[in-house]
Amino acid sequence: MMTTRQVRRVAVDARTQAQKLGAWGEQLAARHLIGEGMVILDRNWRGDGGELDLVLRQGSTLVVCEVKTRSSTGWGQPLEAVGRQKADRLRRLAAQWMAAHGVRVTDVRIDLVGVLRTPEGPVVEHVRAVGA
Template identity: 70%
Template sequence: MTTDRQRLGTYGEHLAAQHLVRAGMVVLDRNWRGAGGELDLVLRDGRTLVICEVKTRSSTAFGSPLEGVTATKAARLRRLAGQWMAAHDLRVPDVRIDLVGVLRTAAGPEIEHVVGVC
């Protein structure tokens, strides 16, 4: 059974993927699971592999969506990026971690993309 939280997360990931594709990126993978976690989106931006964490919220009562990414989470994303590349036998010149925050409002979604957070 899908929870409201899962539906909100899926909604945000869909909007984030659309936003990033419009910005010229190519989606390589979604919701990839490795040892110790999941990558929301894996994309290619030119020759750069982009690991994108998507945070979606329906209000700012607990802070902005991007405040949900801690140093611990960033380190986990870096480890998972290595696992993803090994699983796909891929070597790239550059790997970048991006964040996309999606805030669902009555006026429509607000999307914020932060490039290269770590």
């Protein structure tokens, strides 16, 4: 039987592993998007009601990108974790980011990047213009 201290330690270790996996996935996603000609403007920006993983510019378009990273498909594919409600929240956060940074653009796009860690190497899937 585990003690309370041991249970807390396991929870902290698990959270740390999840955070490391998420940071790894965001780094891969950032490299992928830069490779597509985008410029990173901000990372992990926190606003009222959430966080934007990546804020980028592609030409005159502001791109807000949500990154989902998984080490297996036991809970589904990474991009299955983003539904309509999450996309709506990303739009609100994008408006907050623009207001906070004095940015005015007419073209804002919500993109998703799913990263799956496999034995053969990472699989990166990029979906543009979610809910457009």
